[in-house]
Amino acid sequence: MATELPTSNGNGHANGDVGSQQAVKEGLARMLKGGVIMDVVNAEQARIAEEAGAAAVMALERVPADIRKDGGVARMSDPQMIKEIMETVTIPVMAKARIGHFVECQILEAIGVDYIDESEVLTPADHTHHVEKAPFKCPFVCGCRNLGEALRRISEGAAMIRTKGEAGTGDVVEAVRHMRTVNAEIARAKSMSLEELRVYAKDIQAPYELLKKTAELGRLPVVNFAAGGVATPADAALMMQLGCDGVFVGSGIFKSGDAAKRAKAIVQAVTHYNDPKVLAEVSMNLGEAMVGINCGQMPEADKLAKRGW
Amino acid sequence: MTKSALSTTFTIGVLALQGAFSEHIQLLRQATSTFNAAHTTEYQWQLLEVRTPEQLSRCDALIIPGGESTTISLVAARSGMLEPLREFVKVHRKSTWGTCAGLILLSESANRTKKGGQELIGGLDVRVNRNHFGRQTESFEAKLDLPFLEVPGVRQPREPFHSVFIRAPVVEKILPKREGIQLEEAEKSETVVAPSKHPKDDVARQAIKADVEIMARLPGNANALSKNEATAADVGEEGDIIAVRQGNVFATSFHPELTGDARIHGWWLGEVVKLVEQRRAVSI
Numbered sequence: 001m002a003t004e005l006p007t008s009n010g011n012g013h014a015n016g017d018v019g020s021q022q023a024v025k026e027g028l029a030r031m032l033k034g035g036v037i038m039d040v041v042n043a044e045q046a047r048i049a050e051e052a053g054a055a056a057v058m059a060l061e062r063v064p065a066d067i068r069k070d071g072g073v074a075r076m077s078d079p080q081m082i083k084e085i086m087e088t089v090t091i092p093v094m095a096k097a098r099i100g101h102f103v104e105c106q107i108l109e110a111i112g113v114d115y116i117d118e119s120e121v122l123t124p125a126d127h128t129h130h131v132e133k134a135p136f137k138c139p140f141v142c143g144c145r146n147l148g149e150a151l152r153r154i155s156e157g158a159a160m161i162r163t164k165g166e167a168g169t170g171d172v173v174e175a176v177r178h179m180r181t182v183n184a185e186i187a188r189a190k191s192m193s194l195e196e197l198r199v200y201a202k203d204i205q206a207p208y209e210l211l212k213k214t215a216e217l218g219r220l221p222v223v224n225f226a227a228g229g230v231a232t233p234a235d236a237a238l239m240m241q242l243g244c245d246g247v248f249v250g251s252g253i254f255k256s257g258d259a260a261k262r263a264k265a266i267v268q269a270v271t272h273y274n275d276p277k278v279l280a281e282v283s284m285n286l287g288e289a290m291v292g293i294n295c296g297q298m299p300e301a302d303k304l305a306k307r308g309w
Numbered sequence: 310m311t312k313s314a315l316s317t318t319f320t321i322g323v324l325a326l327q328g329a330f331s332e333h334i335q336l337l338r339q340a341t342s343t344f345n346a347a348h349t350t351e352y353q354w355q356l357l358e359v360r361t362p363e364q365l366s367r368c369d370a371l372i373i374p375g376g377e378s379t380t381i382s383l384v385a386a387r388s389g390m391l392e393p394l395r396e397f398v399k400v401h402r403k404s405t406w407g408t409c410a411g412l413i414l415l416s417e418s419a420n421r422t423k424k425g426g427q428e429l430i431g432g433l434d435v436r437v438n439r440n441h442f443g444r445q446t447e448s449f450e451a452k453l454d455l456p457f458l459e460v461p462g463v464r465q466p467r468e469p470f471h472s473v474f475i476r477a478p479v480v481e482k483i484l485p486k487r488e489g490i491q492l493e494e495a496e497k498s499e500t501v502v503a504p505s506k507h508p509k510d511d512v513a514r515q516a517i518k519a520d521v522e523i524m525a526r527l528p529g530n531a532n533a534l535s536k537n538e539a540t541a542a543d544v545g546e547e548g549d550i551i552a553v554r555q556g557n558v559f560a561t562s563f564h565p566e567l568t569g570d571a572r573i574h575g576w577w578l579g580e581v582v583k584l585v586e587q588r589r590a591v592s593i
């Protein structure tokens with residue numbers, strides 16, 4: 001279960017850049033809590049997601065499972081396709097930009113997407129730098145594998161965090177690893193004195209003020225979703241019980257046998273994540289889950305989560 | 310579990326199907342302690358996250374939080390909550406407050422819903438326009454003057470209420486008071502209406518006699534400032550309706566739950582106590 005995120009937390013971040021937009025940016029993420037954000041590649045899928053009860057959709061050209069299969073360079077989607085999705089559904093629409101590709105972000109902001117995901121699922125455009133996110137009016141979500149990475153993204157202006165997991169595999173093991181790592185590191189930080197926190201901030205390469213705030217709160221200072229490998233209602237509820245505020249589902253829905261049914265089931269599972277009877281009910285007769293790739297047998301070079309610095 | 314007619318225990322639920330319910334619980338916690346400090350009666354408060362009809366049945370009052378109204382509506386229907394919610398609001402006429410998505414769900418009529426429409430709970434004879442200001446990049450903060458927060462006897466100017474509007478709806482029309490469904494609204498294309506319900510007893514019947522009261526407007530210039538291209542003249546001198554009340558139902562298009570300010574929660578608790586005590590007195 002997620003630890004409470006204090007209500008008046010949305011007023012600034014480590015940059016000292018207290019833009020009034022920060023409360024508005026973090027605010028939308030709070031409105032998505034307890035919800036499911038689904039990857040969709042066209043307007044038709046977006047409608048299925050909306051009817052299933054998705055709190056938002058992520059518009060992209062290929063779901064991560066296909067990006068893996070096809071190889072090549074994965075880039076921002078055609079803005080025309082994203083606009084079609086925006087015109088088709090009334091729920092928020094997110095879209096992905098490559099890590100460090102601030103011009104893709106400018107384009108996505110210009111067409112009016114509701115959230116930008118600076119995502120490791122696409123091929124990185126910069127081998128060292130992430131996008132400076134604070135100056136954008138559009139809010140950003142970014143992936144993390146551990147606390148240091150999460151706090152670096154927040155200090156750059158991310159208003160929402162997600163675990164990276166291992167996208168396009170249908171194997172939840174990496175999302176669990178990342179969430180457990182973040183939880184364990186926060187627990188460690190909580191037990192530290194201020195002097196120790198200074199050293200720990202250097203160790204994990206995180207801004208000290210943000211680390212201190214995280215230690216005080218006992219959780220990340222922004223909304224934190226699970227992502228990367230969620231394929232079943234049970235996976236989604238597992239991530240919620242581990243403390244996530246909500247769930248992204250990528251390939252897991254539209255690479256399965258009965259997408260609409262599975263999507264509805266995952267939405268119900270995220271609301272009733274603590275009620276095994278409901279979870280049992282919604283898990284029945286879902287048809288085939290995505291086949292998946294076992295992360296344990298995956299060559300290191302194929303792992304998307306390693307992208308990002 | 311029967312409650313004594315003189316009980317000073319109140320159970321306040323927050324609908325926890327999706328959205329910012331934790332934020333409301335936090336502010337209620339703050340507001341209940343302030344409320345108790347200001348009253349001689351030792352009120353007991355139970356705050357409850359509501360996901361099931363059984364939990365709802367324990368509530369004296371309910372908050373429907375911000376979130377995605379389509380999601381909340383669909384999950385409510387699939388969790389067997391939609392009818393119990395309509396009974397709570399429109400048959401028992403218990404105190405209910407909706408913020409943002411909650412305002413949409415508590416309206417008798419709504420515009421710009423998803424294709425195929427969406428289920429509403431109803432309770433307020435108003436039509437809302439969803440995502441009135443536009444998408445996320447048009448979301449904004451504004452300082453509001455809220456006359457209903459005036460403390461009797463205190464003369465100093467009211468502290469403005471810092472509010473956050475996120476892809477917010479507004480009340481675009483106050484509808485004629487209706488016992489049945491809003492027929493003219495139902496005939497309009499791309500507008501959905503809530504089904505009608507009959508109030509259960511005298512106290513509930515009294516609630517439906519109430520007119521819709523406009524509790525707050527967003528001043529035209531505040532809105533104009535948020536959208537660089539709009540001018541005060543475009544949005545009208547009076548400004549958009551952003552808070553309404555009708556009997557037992559109260560709704561705001563903004564998010565008081567995204568601030569540290571629990572004044573609206575405190576004011577609403579006072580309204581809840583009044584209505585519940587009225588009901589408890591009748592049932593002696």
